[in-house]
Amino acid sequence: MVHGTSIPVELKNVSLSYGSQVALRDLSVAFPLQKTTAVIGPSGSGKSTLIQLVNGLVRPDNGVVSVFGRAIDYAQLSGLRRKIGYAVQGTGLFPHLTVERNISLLARLKKWPVAKIHSRIDVLMGLVDLPLDYKSKYPFQLSGGEQQRVGLCRAMILEPKLFLFDEPFGALDPITRSEIHREFIKIQKISPRTTILVTHDLREAIKLADRLIILNQGEMVQADSPDAILANPASEFVEKFVHMQLDDFRK
């Protein structure tokens, strides 16, 4: 059972250090099917490391990372990555490729028929409200928010069952950000995918995620629905973290 598993991503007793710096310590966590889980925590708490473990970019020192019901086979990472939509801060678009070429990159690598690629691009651009005449533009001709939408289309082209988002909305201004949030929520309603979203913004996490995982210094300090965490912070750290962020929002 590859795609059919009800737990698409699972970490069991995972530890990882960079030299003497512990990034994650004995982390066990499962990410539920077709739900959005936000990973939040202060800078340096291990959020990016967690995402990079899931796409095999880094390997655990101890423990097992399973994706789609199987321990990651580090000799077969390209196959794994084709099943994962990955979007990072700054979009990672290729500046010398048009919007159309950026979005279709993975589909062309997979040698999809041209007609199928074209129709899929149109659907995706419609989904994120990008005008179709943007196809021939280059990234530098687009605003930050538009580039981000192109990045989302690119992550979605192969219809991955799993999305990994590492602060993908971090660099956007507040208005663009809330527009992209709306698109994200819309897409998750139409076609729910297992999504792991790293963010340092609790408000974003509450808005977009079904479940929150809070990290501190490489350890998971709470995992629950946003409501449950807000109502019952598991420790003084979580309470302070939540209050600090919520107070920030009122400014």
Ligand code: ADP
């Ligand atoms: P976050 O995403 O929450 O900011 P990271 O996962 O990036 O946290 O980092 C966790 C810890 O590991 C931090 O102390 C960070 O400095 C360290 N770290 C991350 N990447 C590297 C690396 N490539 N080399 C050395 N230390 C790293």
